[in-house]
Amino acid sequence: MKxxxxxxxxxxxxxxxxxxxxxxxxxxxxxxxxxxxxxxTNGVAGHLEKLVTKNFLSKESNSSRALSITxxxxxxxxxxxxxxxxxxxxxxxxxxLGRVAAGFPIMHYDNIEGSVVxxxxxxxxxxxxxxxxxxxxxxxxxxxxxxxxxxxxKQIFASNGDIVVxxxxxxxxxKTYLRKNNQIILLPANExxxxxxxxxxxxxxxxxxxxxxxxxxx
Amino acid sequence: MKxxxxxxxxxxxxxxxxxxxxxxxxxxxxxxxxxxxxxxTNGVAGHLEKLVTKNFLSKESNSSRALSITxxxxxxxxxxxxxxxxxxxxxxxxxxLGRVAAGFPIMHYDNIEGSVVxxxxxxxxxxxxxxxxxxxxxxxxxxxxxxxxxxxxKQIFASNGDIVVxxxxxxxxxKTYLRKNNQIILLPANExxxxxxxxxxxxxxxxxxxxxxxxxxx
DNA sequence: TTGACAGGTGTACATCTGTTCACTAATTTA
DNA sequence: TAAATTAGTGAACAGATGTACACCTGTCAA
Numbered sequence: 001m002k003x004x005x006x007x008x009x010x011x012x013x014x015x016x017x018x019x020x021x022x023x024x025x026x027x028x029x030x031x032x033x034x035x036x037x038x039x040x041t042n043g044v045a046g047h048l049e050k051l052v053t054k055n056f057l058s059k060e061s062n063s064s065r066a067l068s069i070t071x072x073x074x075x076x077x078x079x080x081x082x083x084x085x086x087x088x089x090x091x092x093x094x095x096x097l098g099r100v101a102a103g104f105p106i107m108h109y110d111n112i113e114g115s116v117v118x119x120x121x122x123x124x125x126x127x128x129x130x131x132x133x134x135x136x137x138x139x140x141x142x143x144x145x146x147x148x149x150x151x152x153x154k155q156i157f158a159s160n161g162d163i164v165v166x167x168x169x170x171x172x173x174x175k176t177y178l179r180k181n182n183q184i185i186l187l188p189a190n191e192x193x194x195x196x197x198x199x200x201x202x203x204x205x206x207x208x209x210x211x212x213x214x215x216x217x218x
Numbered sequence: 219m220k221x222x223x224x225x226x227x228x229x230x231x232x233x234x235x236x237x238x239x240x241x242x243x244x245x246x247x248x249x250x251x252x253x254x255x256x257x258x259t260n261g262v263a264g265h266l267e268k269l270v271t272k273n274f275l276s277k278e279s280n281s282s283r284a285l286s287i288t289x290x291x292x293x294x295x296x297x298x299x300x301x302x303x304x305x306x307x308x309x310x311x312x313x314x315l316g317r318v319a320a321g322f323p324i325m326h327y328d329n330i331e332g333s334v335v336x337x338x339x340x341x342x343x344x345x346x347x348x349x350x351x352x353x354x355x356x357x358x359x360x361x362x363x364x365x366x367x368x369x370x371x372k373q374i375f376a377s378n379g380d381i382v383v384x385x386x387x388x389x390x391x392x393k394t395y396l397r398k399n400n401q402i403i404l405l406p407a408n409e410x411x412x413x414x415x416x417x418x419x420x421x422x423x424x425x426x427x428x429x430x431x432x433x434x435x436x
Numbered sequence: 437t438t439g440a441c442a443g444g445t446g447t448a449c450a451t452c453t454g455t456t457c458a459c460t461a462a463t464t465t466a
Numbered sequence: 467t468a469a470a471t472t473a474g475t476g477a478a479c480a481g482a483t484g485t486a487c488a489c490c491t492g493t494c495a496a
Contacts, residue, residue: 003454005253006472006473008472008473010386022401023278023284023286024244024276024285024286024287025243025283025284025286026242026243027283027313028453028454029366030452030453030454030456032261038473038475039474039475040474040475040476040477041454041455042454042455042456042457042474042475042476043457043474043475044474045454045456046472046473046474047472047473047474049344050472058242060241061454061455062453062454062455062480062481062482063244063453063454063482064246064282064452064453064454064481064482064483065244065282065283065453066241066243066283066454067242068242068366069242086493092335093314104390111267115385116339117310117335117336117337117338118335118336118337118432119334119336119367119432119434120335121333121434121436122432122434122435122436123436124292124436125292125347127351140361143361143362143366143381143433144361145361145364146491149337155289157349164436182456185456195480202407203248203403210435211429211434211435212432212433212434212436213432213433213435214336214337214340214430214431214432214433215431215432216337216339216340216429216430217340217381217428217429217430217431218339218342218428218430224442224443226442226443237454246482246483246484247483248438248484248485249481256443256444256445257444257445257446258444258445258446258447258483259483259484259485260444260445260447260486260487261443261444262444263485263486264442264443264444265442265443265444265490268442278485279485280450280451280485281451281452281483281484281485282451282452282482282483282486283483284484308456325470345485380441430488437485437496438494438495439478439494439495439496440484440494441482441491441492441493441494441495442491442492442494443490443491443492444489444490444491445488445489445491446467446487446488446490446493447488448485448486448487449484449485449486449487450483450484450486451482451484451487452481452482452483452487453473453482454479454480454481454482455474455478455479455480455481456477456478456480456483457477457478457479457483458475458476458477458481458488458493459474459475459478460473460474460475460485461472461473461474461475462471462472462473462474463470463471463472463473464469464470464471464472465468465469465470465471465492466467466468466469466470466495
């Protein structure tokens with residue numbers, strides 16, 4: 001069956017996903033056209049029609065911004081590092097990240113080792129969330145042990161006191177966030193470890209906020 | 219500061235969230251109006267303006283469906299347990315027990331205050347499992363905090379070192395199990411508390427073993 | 437008792453936005 | 467080599483959608 005997606009269609013689907021994540025609402029045809037330098041709304045409409053026909057996208061006719069990426073669409077995008085549902089049939093599953101390879105986007109498929117089911121109360125936005133297996137014991141006083149799984153909402157900002165997931169020099173870490181005097185300090189919750197002060201030159205990326213913790217005792 | 223949300227505003231914010239989750243794109247003013255039986259788009263616009271002013275929502279002017287719930291908005295909604303389906307037929311849901319009334323069987327419907335979704339790896343046998351909201355801080359060194367939800371497998375036996383749920387004089391407690399010299403001792407994991415020695419006359423019932431812990435940080 | 441606020445109504449209108457039509461060029465496939 | 471497909475262009479238009487204005491009722495606090 002040759003119901004495959006063309007490069008251009010994939011680019012457009014990816015733009016729809018990114019636009020939605022950045023803005024909280026989908027793009028209009030004119031938004032898509034502006035991004036790709038397409039001067040005709042019909043040119044965009046043609047691509048969307050194909051994406052709908054191939055079941056990568058669903059849309060409501062005669063309704064503005066009524067675009068919604070299907071499960072299949074997300075699977076295609078997961079190859080691009082854009083992902084939501086790992087298992088199409090389980091709405092409560094999140095992709096589970098184990099070892100995170102340096103140099104790759106965190107949601108790269110090489111980092112995903114499975115999925116985990118979590119209660120929706122732990123989720124902000126499921127499509128913007130993932131699960132991460134904790135390594136190390138730096139957060140035990142916050143009740144986060146090695147081997148625990150934390151639920152993470154992808155966001156590039158945090159408030160003081162939030163437990164966050166960050167990437168420092170390629171290493172992924174879970175810590176408590178503190179911003180003080182325009183400086184970011186990552187606080188462990190274990191006397192064995194020192195706070196990490198993020199200097200200007202640090203290769204630091206805030207990945208998200210921890211919104212839940214789960215631990216298996218079987 | 220009295221920057222609080224009114225009941226009606228919260229209802230509208232909740233509708234926006236639910237609509238977004240169900241449809242993949244936000245509602246229009248007319249969608250919101252139709253849902254609430256409001257005949258004027260200006261009535262809805264007034265509420266949205268207030269939600270924006272109070273920073274529960276952000277919106278783009280002169281742009282359709284350009285609504286996005288803010289972090290603060292999601293925090294408000296988390297108090298409502300804004301959720302996907304938490305239904306009994308959900309294979310990942312367990313009954314959630316909160317306050318346990320003395321004198322009633324623990325699975326009595328009066329004790330069940332809802333349900334919680336858990337990963338199957340935490341389960342021995344789902345039909346013999348339930349979830350329990352933790353009260354008290356006696357187990358914090360085991361990474362079990364007040365308000366956490368523990369997954370419990372119903373069983374009347376335990377091994378040394380198991381974290382168990384037991385009922386003593388009608389009170390439900392979570393502790394570490396130790397059987398020594400034919401005597402049962404329930405060990406807290408907090409220096410503030412003393413071990414509980416179960417005497418022959420104690421009104422003691424072992425209810426089950428803790429097989430998982432979940433904690434919501436939203 | 438009065439003013440502020442919440443929660444609207446009804447109407448008009450401007451702008452956003454999607455659909456439709458006729459058309460073209462380049463590439464791919466049979 | 468011709469047909470099919472991809473990827474658009476340009477224009478017109480219909481409908482969706484948000485904004486703005488004047489207004490109303492009920493509740494609550496000063």
